[in-house]
Every structure is written in C-alpha cells, then in structure tokens.
Amino acid sequence: MPRGRVLTLAVLVSAVFAAHANARFDALGSPGLGDPLFPLAGNGGYDVGHYALQLAYEPRTKVLDGSATITATARQNLARFDLDLRGFRIGSLKVDGRPAAFGRNGQELQITPAIPLKSGRQFVVNVSYSGVPSAVTDPDGSIEGWVATNDGAFVVGEPQGSPSWFPSNDNPRDKASYDISVTVPAGLTAVSNGTLVGQSTRNGRTTFAWRESFPMASYLATATLGRFVVTKGRVAGIPSYVAVDPSQVAGSAAALAQFPEIVRFLSSIYGPYPFDTVGAIIDNAPEVGYALESQTKPNFDSAPDVTTLAHEISHQWVGDSVTLTTWPDIWLHEGFATYSEWLWADHTGQFTPQAAFDYYYSLPDSNPLWSPPPGAPGDAANLFGDPVYFRGAMTLQVLRNTVGDAAFFRILRRWATQYRYGNVTTAQFIALAQQESHMDLGAMFHRWLYEPGKPAV
Numbered sequence: 001m002p003r004g005r006v007l008t009l010a011v012l013v014s015a016v017f018a019a020h021a022n023a024r025f026d027a028l029g030s031p032g033l034g035d036p037l038f039p040l041a042g043n044g045g046y047d048v049g050h051y052a053l054q055l056a057y058e059p060r061t062k063v064l065d066g067s068a069t070i071t072a073t074a075r076q077n078l079a080r081f082d083l084d085l086r087g088f089r090i091g092s093l094k095v096d097g098r099p100a101a102f103g104r105n106g107q108e109l110q111i112t113p114a115i116p117l118k119s120g121r122q123f124v125v126n127v128s129y130s131g132v133p134s135a136v137t138d139p140d141g142s143i144e145g146w147v148a149t150n151d152g153a154f155v156v157g158e159p160q161g162s163p164s165w166f167p168s169n170d171n172p173r174d175k176a177s178y179d180i181s182v183t184v185p186a187g188l189t190a191v192s193n194g195t196l197v198g199q200s201t202r203n204g205r206t207t208f209a210w211r212e213s214f215p216m217a218s219y220l221a222t223a224t225l226g227r228f229v230v231t232k233g234r235v236a237g238i239p240s241y242v243a244v245d246p247s248q249v250a251g252s253a254a255a256l257a258q259f260p261e262i263v264r265f266l267s268s269i270y271g272p273y274p275f276d277t278v279g280a281i282i283d284n285a286p287e288v289g290y291a292l293e294s295q296t297k298p299n300f301d302s303a304p305d306v307t308t309l310a311h312e313i314s315h316q317w318v319g320d321s322v323t324l325t326t327w328p329d330i331w332l333h334e335g336f337a338t339y340s341e342w343l344w345a346d347h348t349g350q351f352t353p354q355a356a357f358d359y360y361y362s363l364p365d366s367n368p369l370w371s372p373p374p375g376a377p378g379d380a381a382n383l384f385g386d387p388v389y390f391r392g393a394m395t396l397q398v399l400r401n402t403v404g405d406a407a408f409f410r411i412l413r414r415w416a417t418q419y420r421y422g423n424v425t426t427a428q429f430i431a432l433a434q435q436e437s438h439m440d441l442g443a444m445f446h447r448w449l450y451e452p453g454k455p456a457v
C-alpha cells in the first residue's frame with residue numbers, strides 16, 4: 001500500500017473519531033441499572049415519562065398484539081439504548097417517527113436510532129410487536145408476567161414480569177405514567193391500573209382504556225382480563241373498581257365488606273391514600289399461587305381473606321407509592337405490609353403486634369425465619385422468603401418498643417408522606433427513624449436487619 005494512501009486514511013479515521021468524540025454520540029446506554037439481584041433489569045441512559053400501550057389479546061390463540069409508545073428523556077448522549085422485552089416478533093420499531101435498527105439479546109431489545117439522541121432531549125419510541133407471551137419463572141420457582149388463564153390472562157409483574165407483555169425500562173427506579181388500552185372479545189373484561197377512561201364495543205371486540213396518572217413502577221402494571229363481575233362505586237370516598245371472577249364472588253364477600261374500613265384504618269396510620277382510585281382484581285388463577293399489589297388494582301389469584309386484602313392494600317402506601325430503589329431492600333415493602341396486617345389484627349381485636357412478635361420469637365434458631373437476614377436476602381431466590389416478611393415486621397416491632405408509640409407512628413406516617421411517589425433505601429428509613437426519635441438506632445437496626453441468626457432481645 002502506498003505511503004500517501006495510508007496517511008490519508010489515518011487522517012480521515014482520526015478526523016471521524018474526533019467528530020464522534022466531540023459529540024460523544026458513540027455513547028451506549030447500559031443494558032441494566034446494576035441491581036444487585038437483577039443486574040439487567042432496566043436500562044441506563046434515559047428516563048421514561050409515559051407509556052401508552054395498545055394491546056389486543058385473543059384468548060383462543062393466546063396471541064398478544066401490542067403497540068407501545070414510550071416517551072422518554074435521554075440522560076446522556078445515546079447512539080444506542082435498550083428496552084427490556086421477552087419474546088415476541090417485532091413488527092416495526094421507530095424512534096421519533098423514523099425506523100430504527102434493532103437487535104435482540106436475551107431480555108434486551110437493543111435500539112439504534114437513525115439519528116443519535118442528545119443528552120436532555122425528549123424522544124418517542126414506538127414498538128409494535130406480536131406473539132404468544134410466556135410467563136417468567138423466577139429464581140424461587142414462582143411465575144409471573146402474562147399468565148394465561150382458562151378465560152383470559154392474569155397479569156402480574158413483580159419482580160421481572162413486565163417485559164413478558166410490554167417493552168419497558170423494567171426497574172422500580174424509573175416510574176412513569178401509563179395509558180393502557182386492551183381489546184378483548186366482547187363479554188370479557190380487561191382491568192388495568194388507575195381510571196377507566198373509555199370502554200367501547202365494535203365488531204365483537206371490546207376495548208377498555210385505562211389511565212394511571214400517578215407515577216408507577218413497571219412491575220406494578222397489570223392488564224388482567226377474563227370473565228369478571230364488576231362493581232364500580234366508592235370505597236372510603238375514593239372511586240373504586242372491583243372485578244371478581246364469577247367463581248370467587250361468594251368467597252370474596254367477607255373480605256370485600258371490610259375494604260372501606262381497611263382503607264380508612266390504613267389512612268389513619270400512613271396518611272391519605274396516595275392514589276385517586278382503589279380497587280381489586282380477584283381472579284381464578286391457581287397456577288400463580290400468590291397475590292400482588294398492582295397499583296390501585298391489587299391482583300388476587302383467588303378469593304382473599306381479609307388479612308391478605310389488608311396486606312395488599314397497605315402496599316399501596318408501602319411499596320407502590322414509596323418504592324424500593326434496589327430489590328435487596330424488599331423488606332421495606334413486605335416487612336411493612338406484614339406489620340400492617342398485625343396493626344389491622346390489633347384494630348379488629350384479634351391479636352396485638354407484640355403477640356405476633358412473641359409468637360415468631362418463640363421459634364427456634366433453626367427456623368428459616370431467621371436467615372438470611374431481611375435487609376440482605378443475598379440471592380434472588382430469597383427475595384420473598386420468610387425473613388423478609390416476618391423478621392422484617394418484627395424489626396418494626398422492636399423499633400416501636402425502642403422509641404415508643406408516639407415516635408413510632410410519627411415515623412410510619414412521615415415515611416409514607418415524605419417519600420410519596422419516590423424511591424427509598426433502608427438507610428433512609430434508619431435516618432428518618434433516628435431523626436424522629438432522637439435516638440441512635442444503628443446497632444438495633446444492624447442486629448435485626450443484617451445479622452444472620454436469631455437476634456438477642
């Protein structure tokens with residue numbers, strides 16, 4: 001190769017490199033947000049402001065056709081960024097109206113816009129997709145996501161199920177508002193978060209349009225559908241929408257009768273209900289085997305008892321409105337919801353939180369309740385283990401006994417109001433508890449949250 005040509009190429013290459021380096025348009029959004037338990041959940045480089053999902057589901061073929069319009073803001077220059085999506089065939093993918101190149105790698109949908117995005121710029125992604133959704137199996141063996149039922153689908157997202165039905169930045173740190181419309185065969189009902197803003201039937205298909213205006217983490221989105229008996233009205237003065245599978249109506253009556261008092265009671269503990277709608281989806285989904293606190297519409301796999309209803313309603317404050325930043329802090333949801341059950345039991349004259357504490361404390365060192373400690377579940381398979389729920393709730397009882405009732409209930413209320421709609425850490429809770437009690441609680445919290453084995457009292 002002649003010397004002159006080599007030089008020319010070298011000059012050209014360095015000039016191109018300099019241009020890119022100046023604009024930093026070669027920047028790639030990271031494929032995950034580094035959660036200790038789910039490192040690929042969510043994506044770096046942008047924040048979603050709004051999801052508009054248009055879904056159509058045919059239970060006979062189990063095919064879901066989706067169109068997602070995602071409005072986001074670049075937090076860095078982006079030559080490429082990811083969304084999380086599991087399965088499906090992509091029909092078209094556009095960024096700001098222009099076709100974009102894309103690739104697939106596991107749960108990562110890697111998008112290269114025709115024109116790189118500048119930091120600070122708002123952009124719109126449109127993804128149309130189609131296929132038979134697959135449920136996600138978690139490290140603990142439980143299933144979530146889009147779970148087909150005999151009359152539709154039971155749709156729950158914690159902790160990593162949302163990408164099984166829509167492309168998302170699937171991390172609790174990136175809350176957004178949602179418009180979710182679902183078209184189903186006439187006679188079925190599709191229930192999602194927030195308010196039903198439209199319902200129309202045409203050519204044997206009914207479209208339900210739902211809007212959740214409050215910030216919502218992606219794992220709390222639902223689009224559960226099937227045959228439901230729907231009751232609309234008010235619960236404790238708040239517009240309500242309760243959908244119950246016909247087979248579960250009789251079994252749900254006793255718990256649903258307590259719904260208004262649960263909302264009133266929990267409002268007296270945590271402050272005003274954080275959203276503008278309440279509700280419940282009570283389905284017949286025995287293969288799921290758990291309930292989930294989907295925002296404004298907790299999902300139940302079968303008729304709940306009143307304790308389970310109180311648990312999921314309490315999550316609207318602790319979990320949905322005040323949400324963990326990383327998954328190992330899950331006790332901030334489940335320990336608090338379990339403690340809410342104990343408060344409800346006390347309120348209704350069944351047992352006191354101290355009696356619950358004493359019962360669990362009587363269990364031997366060998367009981368799985370004690371390890372791993374609730375503040376450090378260590379492994380995704382332990383995310384919903386006994387320590388997170390029961391030892392987590394016991395930690396709150398120890399706090400109550402240490403600081404006294406007045407400070408304790410001030411802490412709970414302050415926690416739910418000061419951090420409303422936000423993301424939190426255990427360190428922030430400890431700091432708030434110390435600030436409200438004027439006590440050094442570090443050693444107590446460390447013993448109860450982070451040391452394996454049964455803590456001494």
Ligand SMILES: [Zn+2]
Nearest residue numbers: 315333334337
């Ligand atoms: Zn829970």
